[in-house]
Amino acid sequence: MKSPTTYVAFTGVCRLGTGTLRTLLPLLKQRFEADPTDMVLVFNLETGRQVDFDLRGSVAEILEREAPEQPRGPGRPRLGVTSKEISLLPRHWDWLEAQPQGISATLRRLVETAMKVSPKKECAQRIRNALSNILFAMAGNSPNYEEACRALFAKDTATFEELIQPWPEDIRDFAQAQAREASQLEANE
Numbered sequence: 001m002k003s004p005t006t007y008v009a010f011t012g013v014c015r016l017g018t019g020t021l022r023t024l025l026p027l028l029k030q031r032f033e034a035d036p037t038d039m040v041l042v043f044n045l046e047t048g049r050q051v052d053f054d055l056r057g058s059v060a061e062i063l064e065r066e067a068p069e070q071p072r073g074p075g076r077p078r079l080g081v082t083s084k085e086i087s088l089l090p091r092h093w094d095w096l097e098a099q100p101q102g103i104s105a106t107l108r109r110l111v112e113t114a115m116k117v118s119p120k121k122e123c124a125q126r127i128r129n130a131l132s133n134i135l136f137a138m139a140g141n142s143p144n145y146e147e148a149c150r151a152l153f154a155k156d157t158a159t160f161e162e163l164i165q166p167w168p169e170d171i172r173d174f175a176q177a178q179a180r181e182a183s184q185l186e187a188n189e
Contacts, residue, residue: 006045010138011038013168018045021067026059041137046126048133128152131178139175144166147150148175157183 007024009016024042031038032055042051053066071116086107088096100108132149139145144163151160157179164172 006047007042007051008134008174009040009042010170011040011140013171013176015170016040021053022063025053025055025062025066028053029055029062030061043130043134043137043162045130048130050137082094120185120188127178127182128187131175133183135171135175138171139164139167142171152179155186 004020004151006018006020008018009024009028011031016031017024028040028042031040042053043049044051053062056169096103096106132152135145135149143166148160151163160179161176164169
């Protein structure tokens with residue numbers, strides 16, 4: 001079963017926290033109750049996409065709405081299988097339909113095989129892509145931003161860390177940790 005998605009939350013240049021929705025949503029609700037005008041940005045660490053949550057109601061209601069215990073919709077929820085739609089050309093569908101294990105089993109096998117080819121390298125690239133998305137929102141106007149992004153994707157962690165030194169502490173520390181994690185993954189490949 002897939003582990004829960006991790007998120008990071010910032011208000012201004014200060015990091016509020018990092019964790020699953022079940023960890024962060026009560027913190028976000030508390031922050032919202034204290035100051036509804038406070039601008040809080042929350043990012044999915046896997047994708048770097050900014051996400052918004054409906055913080056109306058009690059913490060229990062928010063958790064049920066935004067982070068339900070059981071996945072909803074078609075699939076095999078107890079196994080963590082959810083149904084989504086994919087688009088393929090007719091010749092792809094013909095080939096899949098001819099496979100003895102069935103379409104879903106064949107697609108799962110193909111994905112698992114592809115994931116094993118270079119999982120750490122791919123994971124490192126996903127971390128860098130997500131970090132780039134987050135930094136665009138959080139540090140896009142910071143000094144050396146463009147140069148730091150070039151160093152990040154050039155896998156030059158030392159230069160990246162040097163370039164982001166003038167950035168606000170929480171953003172800098174978060175960015176350094178993510179860049180180091182990506183570098184360590186590739187070093188262990």
